[in-house]
Amino acid sequence: MADTAAASGVRIAVAESLTSGAIATALGSAPQASRWFVGGVVAYSEHVKFDVLGVEPGPVITAACAEQMAEGVARLLDAEVVAAVTGAGGPGPEEGRPAGTVFLAHGRRGALTVEHLRFVGEPAEVVQATVEAAVRALHDDLAAGRPR
Template sequence: MSASEDTDLERLSELARDRGLRMCVAESLTSGGLASTVGAGENASEWFAGGIVAYFTEVKERVLGLTPGTDPTSAECAEQLATGALRLFDADIAVSTTGVGGPDPQGGHPPGTVYLGWATAEGAGHRRLALTGGPEEVLDASVEAAVRLLAFHAEGLRPAGPRRGAEQSEDSASQ
């Protein structure tokens, strides 16, 4: 983990704990690397709902709601994966990764073409990255950028209100 990735993960962990946020990830390109990194955050068991790795397009469609025919290396795909994960994990924020790690082009996209998607209850969006280097460097840079994106969007979210399971039942009973 790089020094900036450590700092971003520390900031992410603090924001999640302080604001009572629930986070998740959906990965294609990074093959579980993002979930592994986020899961290493301080007290992650309290705020990291989990992640899903989906390489096959049919799994992305069936589990995460990707619209059939969507280019798997596109802004639309990244946003749909993040939105699907947000629903699947009942989270406050989700980030997704998709793209071409290399070393060869894929689907008409050059190696290093990466899309990060994000989703919250307020909306969804994406970030396009044009990375250089070998496959390992592209994956590492993608994970680092995705952690930074999670922290950025966590900063904009207010503390979570009463919701989910027992918390919701307890709050309803006390009113």
């Protein structure tokens, strides 16, 4: 993904709840990250989602929350391409959603795709699968030329 991101000339940012910064860590450790990765917001707490990212108060394990997190981090960090995740990592359900439920918003600012994913496993496995899905989605968005 690093070569694709560097060649794209766009700024990439992330907003994370469930993954607590793991996506930012994966992106920031990639080659030439300083050329394309502007940063991220770890919005584990609801008040960070609401007050910092501009998410409408309400349930936070929803497609709408993921989309609003993505738009909020794009605006906050002036990024063209973003990914945002929220979900129930487990081990039990949250907000009536089963463990492993993830909402991933990604794409170009103002033209996002939101995916409803379901992963099986322990919380650490759900987090790792979510990181992999987010990085893959960003790569696919860049490779498909969506950001331009």
